[in-house]
Amino acid sequence: MATLKDVARLASVDVSTVSRALNGTSYVHPDTKARIMKAVEELSYRPNVLAQGLRKGKRHTIAIIVPTLHLTIFDDLAQEIEAAARARGYSSLLCHTMDDPKNERECLRRLRSGFVDGMIIAATGKNTHLLRDIHADGIAMIQIVRRQDHTISSVVGDYERGSYETVNYLYRKGCRAIGLINGPMLKAPYKARYNGYRRAAADLGLEEICTREDQRDGVTNSFEYGYSCTEELLDLHPDLDAIMAAVDIQGMAALKALRDRGISVPEQMRVVSLTGYSIGNYLETTMTSQELPSRQMAEKAVEMLIEEIEAKPDKKPGIQNLIFSSSLMERESG
Amino acid sequence: MATLKDVARLASVDVSTVSRALNGTSYVHPDTKARIMKAVEELSYRPNVLAQGLRKGKRHTIAIIVPTLHLTIFDDLAQEIEAAARARGYSSLLCHTMDDPKNERECLRRLRSGFVDGMIIAATGKNTHLLRDIHADGIAMIQIVRRQDHTISSVVGDYERGSYETVNYLYRKGCRAIGLINGPMLKAPYKARYNGYRRAAADLGLEEICTREDQRDGVTNSFEYGYSCTEELLDLHPDLDAIMAAVDIQGMAALKALRDRGISVPEQMRVVSLTGYSIGNYLETTMTSQELPSRQMAEKAVEMLIEEIEAKPDKKPGIQNLIFSSSLMERESG
DNA sequence: CTGAAAGCGCTTACAG
DNA sequence: CTGAAAGCGCTTACAG
Numbered sequence: 024m025a026t027l028k029d030v031a032r033l034a035s036v037d038v039s040t041v042s043r044a045l046n047g048t049s050y051v052h053p054d055t056k057a058r059i060m061k062a063v064e065e066l067s068y069r070p071n072v073l074a075q076g077l078r079k080g081k082r083h084t085i086a087i088i089v090p091t092l093h094l095t096i097f098d099d100l101a102q103e104i105e106a107a108a109r110a111r112g113y114s115s116l117l118c119h120t121m122d123d124p125k126n127e128r129e130c131l132r133r134l135r136s137g138f139v140d141g142m143i144i145a146a147t148g149k150n151t152h153l154l155r156d157i158h159a160d161g162i163a164m165i166q167i168v169r170r171q172d173h174t175i176s177s178v179v180g181d182y183e184r185g186s187y188e189t190v191n192y193l194y195r196k197g198c199r200a201i202g203l204i205n206g207p208m209l210k211a212p213y214k215a216r217y218n219g220y221r222r223a224a225a226d227l228g229l230e231e232i233c234t235r236e237d238q239r240d241g242v243t244n245s246f247e248y249g250y251s252c253t254e255e256l257l258d259l260h261p262d263l264d265a266i267m268a269a270v271d272i273q274g275m276a277a278l279k280a281l282r283d284r285g286i287s288v289p290e291q292m293r294v295v296s297l298t299g300y301s302i303g304n305y306l307e308t309t310m311t312s313q314e315l316p317s318r319q320m321a322e323k324a325v326e327m328l329i330e331e332i333e334a335k336p337d338k339k340p341g342i343q344n345l346i347f348s349s350s351l352m353e354r355e356s357g
Numbered sequence: 358m359a360t361l362k363d364v365a366r367l368a369s370v371d372v373s374t375v376s377r378a379l380n381g382t383s384y385v386h387p388d389t390k391a392r393i394m395k396a397v398e399e400l401s402y403r404p405n406v407l408a409q410g411l412r413k414g415k416r417h418t419i420a421i422i423v424p425t426l427h428l429t430i431f432d433d434l435a436q437e438i439e440a441a442a443r444a445r446g447y448s449s450l451l452c453h454t455m456d457d458p459k460n461e462r463e464c465l466r467r468l469r470s471g472f473v474d475g476m477i478i479a480a481t482g483k484n485t486h487l488l489r490d491i492h493a494d495g496i497a498m499i500q501i502v503r504r505q506d507h508t509i510s511s512v513v514g515d516y517e518r519g520s521y522e523t524v525n526y527l528y529r530k531g532c533r534a535i536g537l538i539n540g541p542m543l544k545a546p547y548k549a550r551y552n553g554y555r556r557a558a559a560d561l562g563l564e565e566i567c568t569r570e571d572q573r574d575g576v577t578n579s580f581e582y583g584y585s586c587t588e589e590l591l592d593l594h595p596d597l598d599a600i601m602a603a604v605d606i607q608g609m610a611a612l613k614a615l616r617d618r619g620i621s622v623p624e625q626m627r628v629v630s631l632t633g634y635s636i637g638n639y640l641e642t643t644m645t646s647q648e649l650p651s652r653q654m655a656e657k658a659v660e661m662l663i664e665e666i667e668a669k670p671d672k673k674p675g676i677q678n679l680i681f682s683s684s685l686m687e688r689e690s691g
Numbered sequence: 692c693t694g695a696a697a698g699c700g701c702t703t704a705c706a707g
Numbered sequence: 708c709t710g711a712a713a714g715c716g717c718t719t720a721c722a723g
Contacts, residue, residue: 024471024494024495026715026717027716027717027718028716036693037695038694038716038718039693039696040692040693040694042717042719043692043718043719048718048719049693050692051692051693052693055692055693069469070717071470071471072470072471072472073407073410073411073416073471073716074411074699074715074716074717075716076407076699076717077408077411077699077700077701077715077716077717078698078699078716078717078719079699079717080699084450091436092426092435092436093432093436098426098427098432101426101451102425102426102453105452109464114450115450116448116449117450117451119436119439130443132403133448136403136404136405137358137405137406137408137700161358246638246639272639275639275640275641278641279639279640279641279643305580305606305609305610305613306609307612307616307641307642360700360701361700361701361702362700362701371710372700372701372710373702373703373709373711374708374709374710376701376702376703377708377709380702382702382703383709385708385709386708389708404700404701405699405700405701407700408699408700408702408715409700409702410715411699411700411701411715412700412701412702412714412715413701413702413715
């Protein structure tokens with residue numbers, strides 16, 4: 024690979040002049056510039072981003088840290104974030120933690136050593152201290168979907184409201200025994216979904232029907248979990264007429280479990296996912312779901328992050344918390 | 358952030374000694390080492406990877422370039438590659454091209470300027486020249502799933518055989534009118550799938566039933582495409598008793614189209630996907646599919662890539678082409 | 692308008 | 708066993 028020095032030599036100027044010509048940092052005589060450009064062309068020179076980064080203290084790279092990509096809203100989100108970042112001249116580095124705090128810690132440790140200028144994270148809920156340290160180190164940070172620390176800006180969905188409205192929607196459809204498949208309450212989104220559900224149930228005078236497993240802290244974001252929860256609900260509540268699933272994969276599991284038991288959807292049982300992403304459309308029984316505007320959320324998160332990265336050290340932007348509402352997409356299942 | 362210099366000052370030694378102590382490059386007196394470690398601890402020093410990279414000419418970062426992540430084997434693959442790379446101390450940078458050669462070109466251009474030590478790519482088929490240039494520049498490269506250039510090592514699936522065997526499997530199940538939903542032939546995998554299909558049809562004396570749209574070069578890797586192809590097949594071939602779909606999303610679309618027409622699966626129509634990934638298990642009608650061992654493929658690709666990256670310049674490893682066979686996972690749809 | 696010099700944070704021969 | 712020096716490839720005051 025050709026370096027600045029090679030170009031300088033070929034164009035018979037100093038490296039600093041080449042640098043200025045390339046970056047437009049200051050005026051360079053047209054003739055000189057032409058010679059330089061010719062040399063650049065000839066050597067097919069391209070600047071070494073490492074050296075630039077070292078010199079300028081910026082990497083133009085961000086990290087996206089998500090629990091998983093499989094069949095979750097994080098799939099959409101990661102794709103949108105990457106696109107939005109690229110549109111602004113930033114590369115992104117993707118990491119999945121599998122929702123395991125240990126993986127997350129390891130990943131954060133690597134990242135903090137100058138790998139990236141900032142990160143967008145949907146955290147596991149356990150490494151709050153480390154997140155703050157990294158943020159304090161001067162690495163920009165935005166929480167997405169999961170808000171676990173109030174000292175760091177966030178872009179999240181209004182799960183409480185989505186959940187509340189879904190219960191009301193099902194009630195209007197005639198449902199009176201609505202079960203909730205959720206996840207560990209220590210993660211904010213699950214907690215919020217439960218709160219919305221509870222408030223609606225209270226308002227409407229409905230019984231709260233939750234699976235016992237919800238309290239468990241494990242991989243609730245899975246087909247198997249959704250399937251077993253559905254079975255539990257059906258066994259314990261013969262009168263059940265609707266199932267609300269926290270995430271799509273649980274909803275898919277519910278659809279499968281119901282079919283396996285010969286229960287028809289939506290006639291005998293309505294199924295709604297509280298965190299839909301694009302897959303809802305592609306199922307045999309298309310799934311009604313609350314959908315978050317993932318593109319807008321991604322764009323906002325990237326915008327906020329880059330703003331923080333590029334702000335002068337003396338006037339960093341304050342903490343911002345953006346909340347997006349989901350919209351109910353009516354499909355066959357509910 | 359503390360730097361080497363800070364540590365050196367605090368430990369009253371030279372930066373070079375700190376460097377050696379930290380990297381174990383040469384023996385350092387235990388007392389000195391202890392002092393250094395204490396300083397490191399105190400300042401919570403972590404080396405700047407940028408500077409290390411610049412100095413050593415290595416980034417310990419690879420790029421993963423795939424067409425898309427949504428509902429395709431690339432989802433599994435990207436996740437496995439990232440994990441395999443991380444296990445070997447490499448970070449990965451993920452890019453999607455949306456199968457658009459322009460996006461691909463732009464992405465490759467950014468990447469080549471010192472961003473990464475190597476890349477694993479499932480290319481669009483159009484930028485062969487650029488790929489070779491980058492490879493010639495000394496950036497390690499492995500093609501995955503799609504082999505488009507014979508001068509670059511590859512790890513691919515044996516689509517020809519998978520396709521051939523699927524026809525035979527369906528034949529044994531009693532199917533005699535087997536339709537194929539495929540994609541643009543200029544991409545090697547589609548071509549191979551067609552070849553296997555054709556060979557089997559010839560061997561068994563079956564009529565070839567392909568959709569006209571297969572010749573089209575567009576987004577064939579989509580639900581909409583699969584749906585319309587299924588409709589076309591049904592309209593033109595009333596006797597059809599099986600559908601082979603090149604990829605899962607097409608298979609999902611077929612399942613949906615069949616249900617919409619009231620055709621039962623697998624009784625009246627069998628459906629098999631030729632490139633299954635984990636989703637086949639999670640559908641209402643679970644989908645029979647040929648599945649590639651994505652973890653092994655990812656591991657092999659990473660291994661080969663890192664070998665190439667870390668090889669001495671004088672003895673780079675030769676070109677390797679690994680072919681993995683898929684296995685048929687029998688599920689409800691076929 | 693352009694050159695010479697310093698420096699970003701590290702590593703690695705070279706001495707001793 | 709450790710220090711002093713050079714250099715990875717760039718950018719940016721500082722002169723002129």
